[in-house]
Amino acid sequence: SQTIHQWPATLVQPVGSPLSLECTVEGTSNPNLYWYRQAAGRGLQLLFYSVGIGQISSEVPQNLSASRPQDRQFILSSKKLLLSDSGFYLCAWSEAGPPYEQYFGPGTRLTVT
Amino acid sequence: LAKTTQPISMDSYEGQEVNITCSHNNIATNDYITWYQQFPSQGPRFIIQGYKTKVTNEVASLFIPADRKSSTLSLPRVSLSDTAVYYCLVGPNSGGYQKVTFGTGTKLQVIP
Numbered sequence: 001s002q003t004i005h006q007w008p009a010t011l012v013q014p015v016g017s018p019l020s021l022e023c024t025v026e027g028t029s030n031p032n033l034y035w036y037r038q039a040a041g042r043g044l045q046l047l048f049y050s051v052g053i054g055q056i057s058s059e060v061p062q063n064l065s066a067s068r069p070q071d072r073q074f075i076l077s078s079k080k081l082l083l084s085d086s087g088f089y090l091c092a093w094s095e096a097g098p099p100y101e102q103y104f105g106p107g108t109r110l111t112v113t
Numbered sequence: 114l115a116k117t118t119q120p121i122s123m124d125s126y127e128g129q130e131v132n133i134t135c136s137h138n139n140i141a142t143n144d145y146i147t148w149y150q151q152f153p154s155q156g157p158r159f160i161i162q163g164y165k166t167k168v169t170n171e172v173a174s175l176f177i178p179a180d181r182k183s184s185t186l187s188l189p190r191v192s193l194s195d196t197a198v199y200y201c202l203v204g205p206n207s208g209g210y211q212k213v214t215f216g217t218g219t220k221l222q223v224i225p
Contacts, residue, residue, distance in 0.1 A: 010196065036215070041199070041218040042217060043142065043215045043216045043218060044157070044200075044215035046214065047217075049116075088139060088154070090156045090157075092156065098145075098206040099145065099147070099162045099206055100206055101147075101159040101162070102149075102154025103159070104155075104157055104158070106155070107154070107155070107156055109154075112155070
């Protein structure tokens with residue numbers, strides 16, 4: 001069966017510090033991968049998606065970046081965190097074909113202080 | 114992307130059937146309708162997807178009228194564990210992935 005892992009589970013970082021969140025998927029190959037952010041009491045905002053290694057599409061201009069160095073690994077990064085980057089970060093995967101049902105990881109709670 | 118509108122919140126008693134309606138007036142011909150459920154501090158979980166008429170699975174039914182400008186998620190005999198946020202998403206199933214937007218959803222509170 002397929003599983004998705006995210007780490008760390010929680011993170012407290014000062015403003016201006018770098019960020020690296022990692023997501024890995026097991027049990028499938030060539031998945032679509034997604035990064036979302038959910039601010040407190042808000043809906044999910046799609047940040048990046050990837051349909052293959054090295055193929056990253058950005059949905060929202062910001063100080064975040066994403067990379068997909070391996071087929072089942074998706075990394076979210078920032079060189080300098082802002083207070084507004086605080087939130088719940090979720091990684092998801094879907095098959096590379098319809099119905100594209102998305103399976104979400106456990107999430108990372110990021111607090112920028 | 115088609116814009117969706119759904120109630121911000123709903124309350125229901127245990128054991129009742131709950132219907133959550135989503136409006137999507139500018140739905141495109143190749144758009145599908147998908148519903149997700151999210152519990153606090155967890156990622157959303159897929160519930161059901163449909164294109165037209167009625168779709169049913171082990172947890173819910175999805176009713177889509179002929180004009181497809183709205184859809185209704187039906188949860189039979191809800192329990193306290195169904196308290197969650199429910200998202201209606203509309204987007205095409207093509208181009209290598211489904212591009213959808215999660216709005217703020219409908220917060221369902223099940224009352225004992």
